[in-house]
Amino acid sequence: MKKTKQKLNLNRRNFLSGTATLAGLAATASIVPINISNANHKEGSKGLPGFISWKDRNALIIHSDKGIETHRSAIGESLITPNRNVYIRNNMPTMTDSQIGNRNDWKVSIEGVKNPKTFSLGQLKKLGHTTIATILQCSGNGRGFFEHKVRGSQWKTGAAACVFWTGVPVKAVVDACGGIDRDSVFMTSAGVDHKPTGLDPKKAMVERSVPKKVYSDAMLAWEMNGVPLPNAHGGPVRMITPGYFGINNVKHLGKVAFTKTESTVKYMKSSYRISPIGKKGSQYPSCWEMPVKSWITRPTDETGTVKSGKVQIVGVAMGGTRKVKSVKVSIDGGKSWKRAKFIGPDLGKYAWRQFALETTLSAGTYNLASLASNGPDKQPELRMENRRGYAHNGWKDHSVNITVV
Amino acid sequence: MKKTKQKLNLNRRNFLSGTATLAGLAATASIVPINISNANHKEGSKGLPGFISWKDRNALIIHSDKGIETHRSAIGESLITPNRNVYIRNNMPTMTDSQIGNRNDWKVSIEGVKNPKTFSLGQLKKLGHTTIATILQCSGNGRGFFEHKVRGSQWKTGAAACVFWTGVPVKAVVDACGGIDRDSVFMTSAGVDHKPTGLDPKKAMVERSVPKKVYSDAMLAWEMNGVPLPNAHGGPVRMITPGYFGINNVKHLGKVAFTKTESTVKYMKSSYRISPIGKKGSQYPSCWEMPVKSWITRPTDETGTVKSGKVQIVGVAMGGTRKVKSVKVSIDGGKSWKRAKFIGPDLGKYAWRQFALETTLSAGTYNLASLASNGPDKQPELRMENRRGYAHNGWKDHSVNITVV
Numbered sequence: 001m002k003k004t005k006q007k008l009n010l011n012r013r014n015f016l017s018g019t020a021t022l023a024g025l026a027a028t029a030s031i032v033p034i035n036i037s038n039a040n041h042k043e044g045s046k047g048l049p050g051f052i053s054w055k056d057r058n059a060l061i062i063h064s065d066k067g068i069e070t071h072r073s074a075i076g077e078s079l080i081t082p083n084r085n086v087y088i089r090n091n092m093p094t095m096t097d098s099q100i101g102n103r104n105d106w107k108v109s110i111e112g113v114k115n116p117k118t119f120s121l122g123q124l125k126k127l128g129h130t131t132i133a134t135i136l137q138c139s140g141n142g143r144g145f146f147e148h149k150v151r152g153s154q155w156k157t158g159a160a161a162c163v164f165w166t167g168v169p170v171k172a173v174v175d176a177c178g179g180i181d182r183d184s185v186f187m188t189s190a191g192v193d194h195k196p197t198g199l200d201p202k203k204a205m206v207e208r209s210v211p212k213k214v215y216s217d218a219m220l221a222w223e224m225n226g227v228p229l230p231n232a233h234g235g236p237v238r239m240i241t242p243g244y245f246g247i248n249n250v251k252h253l254g255k256v257a258f259t260k261t262e263s264t265v266k267y268m269k270s271s272y273r274i275s276p277i278g279k280k281g282s283q284y285p286s287c288w289e290m291p292v293k294s295w296i297t298r299p300t301d302e303t304g305t306v307k308s309g310k311v312q313i314v315g316v317a318m319g320g321t322r323k324v325k326s327v328k329v330s331i332d333g334g335k336s337w338k339r340a341k342f343i344g345p346d347l348g349k350y351a352w353r354q355f356a357l358e359t360t361l362s363a364g365t366y367n368l369a370s371l372a373s374n375g376p377d378k379q380p381e382l383r384m385e386n387r388r389g390y391a392h393n394g395w396k397d398h399s400v401n402i403t404v405v
Numbered sequence: 406m407k408k409t410k411q412k413l414n415l416n417r418r419n420f421l422s423g424t425a426t427l428a429g430l431a432a433t434a435s436i437v438p439i440n441i442s443n444a445n446h447k448e449g450s451k452g453l454p455g456f457i458s459w460k461d462r463n464a465l466i467i468h469s470d471k472g473i474e475t476h477r478s479a480i481g482e483s484l485i486t487p488n489r490n491v492y493i494r495n496n497m498p499t500m501t502d503s504q505i506g507n508r509n510d511w512k513v514s515i516e517g518v519k520n521p522k523t524f525s526l527g528q529l530k531k532l533g534h535t536t537i538a539t540i541l542q543c544s545g546n547g548r549g550f551f552e553h554k555v556r557g558s559q560w561k562t563g564a565a566a567c568v569f570w571t572g573v574p575v576k577a578v579v580d581a582c583g584g585i586d587r588d589s590v591f592m593t594s595a596g597v598d599h600k601p602t603g604l605d606p607k608k609a610m611v612e613r614s615v616p617k618k619v620y621s622d623a624m625l626a627w628e629m630n631g632v633p634l635p636n637a638h639g640g641p642v643r644m645i646t647p648g649y650f651g652i653n654n655v656k657h658l659g660k661v662a663f664t665k666t667e668s669t670v671k672y673m674k675s676s677y678r679i680s681p682i683g684k685k686g687s688q689y690p691s692c693w694e695m696p697v698k699s700w701i702t703r704p705t706d707e708t709g710t711v712k713s714g715k716v717q718i719v720g721v722a723m724g725g726t727r728k729v730k731s732v733k734v735s736i737d738g739g740k741s742w743k744r745a746k747f748i749g750p751d752l753g754k755y756a757w758r759q760f761a762l763e764t765t766l767s768a769g770t771y772n773l774a775s776l777a778s779n780g781p782d783k784q785p786e787l788r789m790e791n792r793r794g795y796a797h798n799g800w801k802d803h804s805v806n807i808t809v810v
Contacts, residue, residue: 056632076631078536078569080485085631104709126715128763131483131749164483166749226481226490227461304509310531344536344571345752358533 051094052232059085066090067153070161072295072400073302077314079344079354080133081161083225086233089138089159091267092194092204094232095252099196103228103236108220112188112258114178121236124168124220127176131166132219132242133351135318139245139272139287142383142392148277150389157295157398162316162352165240167221170256174215184258187215189239192254202265208248209262210241210288217242217350220253242350243321245287245391247272262286275387290320292379293393294327294355294372300400308404311361313340316352319374323349326373329357333367333399334381340370361404369399456499457637464490471495472558475566477700477805478707482719484749484759485538486566488630491638494543494564496672497599497609499637500657504601508633508641513625517593517663519583526641529573529625532581536571537624537647538756540723544650544677544692547788547797553682555794562700562803567721567757570645572626575661579620589663592620594644597659613653614667615646615693622647622755625658647755648726650692650796652677667691680792695725697784698798699732699760699777705805713809716766718745721757724779728754731778734762738772738804739786745775766809774804 046057049065059074068088075081100106104122119127138159140152153159170187174180186209194204219240222229229235234251241248247267262268268286275284294317299306317327328337340355347353355370371379383394392398451462454470464479473493480486505511509527524532543564545557558564575592579585591614599609624645627634634640639656646653652672667673673691680689699722704711722732733742745760760775776784788799797803 076628077534077571078628078631080569080631082488082631126717128717129482129719129748129761131759133750164485164749166482223481223483226483226485226487312531312533314534343534344569345538345750347750347752354536356534 056084063153070158086161133347134242143389145397146389165221166223167219170218189250190255192252207263207265291393292374294370295398313357317372318352322374327355330369461489468558475563491566538752539647548794550802551794570626571628572624575623594655595660597657612668612670696798697779699775700803718762722777723757727779732760735774
């Protein structure tokens, strides 16, 4: 059990102590070239890969055919990010309708329970369902602010979305199987083995273990913001692990197992480990719990000229696995802070809240920053330097410079 | 003030007493022909009118080019109805981008306040904003269940949606104008006068008065479910009157006035009046407050074969201007009832809640009904007969017959 109780306080890792203070000020990542080469998917309309040609091209930044980011201003101010604007991060190709077949016949097997069973989606829909709002966020969101040469999509803020999921609580599924194996330590979710796609199952399987406790709020989701879960987002069923990074929300879900040990596939063992620059290995913490984080969405250079006078500074704040408690906003790069107010309904602790601060700005340049707290934890000033640029929640890099005229 | 205090208890109108008991059992409205003739808009792709060619054809029932309904099963189970599935009911043609011009330059004038002012949308965005979830519902939703020959789209359940709106509270706008005229009785909202469309302003203006008190929760909205308010839904700005029927949520908003008398335009004076069959006139109540209502969304004949065993009965329930308190579900046409549970987050009193009842059904036929209460009011069994088929909240007509195999 020790491993699962490991405190994931990302702000205070030991390996950080030497590097954090050396971290640079607001990094200016270079402009990322559009790259839709090497696509497993045909190119679709509007310059988007074919499998997401239904998305809004104007809302998106294309890093590659598997890494497509939402513009800072395009997550929307209505709390929930519209599906058409939600980012894409795929390790494996999105399955097609013909590979999936009849959606209600899709199978998910449950193991590590008293009575292991395989359910069709149709059967899962009879086990009771609910709706939750959670934040889906790529482990590498914010990677674009790092200054060392870090491999992967150079996400700034837009590998994140707040989504309503509808599906069956894992609890209800487990109950229908007589309960969890007592000596299990992890909940391990596996994507389908990709037989239908012709890919090598050993290489193509995304399998992720999270601490067993996660199951109590987790869900097998078949609907996303009111529509059947799109293939591009892991349809017909995906795992939802509230408060945990995107990779744990396994797509095209084929199996949920309560296990004594972590999965040994690449995506668990070596990838998604938060290690110091220059080091790697499975001894480093996995991308599990998301830390407290916030960023400003308006005004930015994307939202047009800012005229002097009253200005509404707006953004989103998340608490990770705890409810976000407060947000402070600075207009002078962190020299002084004012408390912002939360606006709109509270969708639960796993959703983000929108914050707003009204202020008056005269002509000039400003650095706007936000700093969220969930009570025990608050955003650090600087990023936690790490090899792959994971879990960035430093407020300084996420600030925006604006010119008021 | 007397008029505004008139109690709109739609269940107990006097003119009803003679007819309600005569109302038929579950009406079987005839199949509505698809009709996209006489369109002011070019026909778009997928058989949808051009101005909503971005919508999901499969989610929609086309009554006419101005009346497009959401399938019972397509409002989604994630609380919020996706924009692509939201119904359309237009009295006037949707304005085009070129008629609207620069969205931030759109003007809304505020009258009947201490300091009347005209704001651009850009200025409104600086007055502070928030997000609310409300139900948008056409006054005629449920008209398709009436048995007398009633003019208008034969809506069943799908002229309704639950939507996140983002905009500025009317309160904040009024504060910026020094407050409301003390002797005003109504808040009167007018659509743009349609000069840009070349239509006769006298005929083309939608102007609606509601009791002044409505302003305290009302909003001028520029965003719908996270995207700029689509033209088809009244962009760039519309009035949102929470708890009040759709018609009061005036599109392409040009003016908000606090007035002593009701507007005298057709859409206020003679249309949208709830009058006995065969009678009409402005002495009858206007379509203002929505009554408590619910309906089942799954299972229905749209959602596929129902197999015997455990069945989840799911639907939506709204309280009107009060919070919905409880929902009961019947599987035997109202002979017996069981209390359903609410699922998913509570988005506030003006949003609907999703309810679910788990039951076990053997092979046979069932009539599934739901009955919501907001405390003081509950759904009546029968519809309130009225000339234009407005405000239907009788539970019997809204029930569904299913066959379990």
